[in-house]
Amino acid sequence: MIVSVKDSLKLFGISIMTCCAVTVCNLFLNYYLDLSAIAALIDNPAAQMFYDAQLMTAKVVCAVSGGCLAATTVVMLFFYIKHYIDSHSKEIGILKALGYSDFKIAKDFFVFGLSVLIGCLAGYLLSFMIMPGFYAKQNADGYLPDMAIRIHGILFVLLVLLPSLLFAFISVGYSLLKLNQPCVNLLKGIVKSKGKNRDIKNKNSFVAEMRCSVLRSRKTLVFFIVFSSFCFSAMIQMSTSMKDLASEMMGLMIFLIGVVLAFTTLYIAVISVIRSNQKNIIMMRVFGYESTDCKRAVLDGYRPAAYIGFVIGSVYQYALLRIMVDIVFAGVEGVPEYKFDFPVCFITLCAFIIVYEGIMFAYGQSMKRISLKQIMSD
């Protein structure tokens, strides 16, 4: 068996991502279903308006956060599978050479669904732990009649069982696609470069050329860097901006999810960048390039992507809250005016610079510890 349960458990990034997604979705969908059940009990216009806004909020939050997190999980899963096949190409090549069919090898990747199941189950249970407090905060002003928390079996099927199965099948399908290459390529670990044969610019240093090449060959990682910066920027700014628009609990929840997602994706992206460039880094150091050159060639190219992600996150959170205030809560009285919070944006940017540059510095230092002997023992 080429993929074991242990390998699946290493996909903690996917488990964290799905845990966050299911926590938010189950919290709001359960609330949505429980709210729908008391529709007949709403007896005055003010309560009706509040009720409608609550229903709309639940739908929007589920669609935005659930959809966004699910899409990211799929990309992350693809990335993991590709990385797994690349790093185990020799073993897979041997199996293919021995006569194992692509499907026979690919079906082992079904076990990757386990990481999704673990994340979904954890998220499902977590959402029920915070649900009583969430319900109470949502109806703190007492507009709505008392509402009991009910467990909806359909949500367990939709948010836990179906995603786990779906992701398991996606894993098999995608690995089947990636395994469809000549056996000899897998055995020799041949990397087919898809880059264009661009003309060399003599004025550019090798480090600059290398930086461009690393970026072009690892587009998925660029996505992760943009996404992690986006999460950091959007979620942290949103959590502070929401203190006037929603409960503190909502703000804290969004803040925590943002921080967890930002660190998880950033960690995975940086680790992958270094691991996938390990041999290149070693070769550069063998030839006499210093660790700072290796860092500039391998990590520094992602900096613009990180700051672009930050800007997109700032715009996104502003647009989302603007829509919430102008459209969702349009008829609700007492909703405070919402403006872009520049001081919060500045503080978040400072925090982001410290965190991002700190992580990059730490990994730059870790490059020094890569043993040159590895290349000789390969």
Place this chain on the structure above:
Amino acid sequence: MIQIRNLTKYYGKGESRFKALDDVSVCIKDGEFIVILGASGSGKSTFLNVISGLETMDSGSVSYDEKRLEKMNEKELTRFRRDNTAYIFQQYYLLPHLTVEKNIKMGADLDHNRDFFPAMEAVGLADKRKKFPSELSGGEQQRVAIARALAKNPKVLFLDEPTGALDENTGRLVLDYIIKLQAKQSFTMIMVTHNANIAETADRIIRMNSGKIVGITENTEKKTAYEIGW
């Protein structure tokens, strides 16, 4: 001149600790072509790695004129490699996402060598400069590795079984390139091989066994890559 004195290197810990290099001493003159010959496990690659500054030694000394490797820290070793040495490995280790010319530029940049086209021409790859390593044969990839090493104008070139992964024809071709370039550019060349025939092309042959030098032979009848057996 490279002066190696009483070089000792251990691997492993506790009961599994063993001596990979055992009190090795030798002197290598500038511009010399040395072949280190020995069977698998004789310590020849460890010897090459230690004297080239890729690995540390447990005792002994390696001096390049006044520069003492054993006294250098990691940063100084990196600078030493940048200014003095280049490597060619059996497995080429080209950067897969870079074209031929960009791989060669990796070496050239360290010597601020902007005109590395001659290095590419010298190994006969000028017309393949836009290809990626995966689009080249094994022999062509090794020639890129040679051009990458030579573009940096090294004082000492280290080669670890450079023809080990090549067939006879390609192996002879690559060896011929290296020997001719060494004769033309007069850099010091130290090559590790287990092939006794290849050793006949060198100025001097150092034989190793069980981490020790068991014989040093002056080769008075140097042969070309096409005159030796394979």
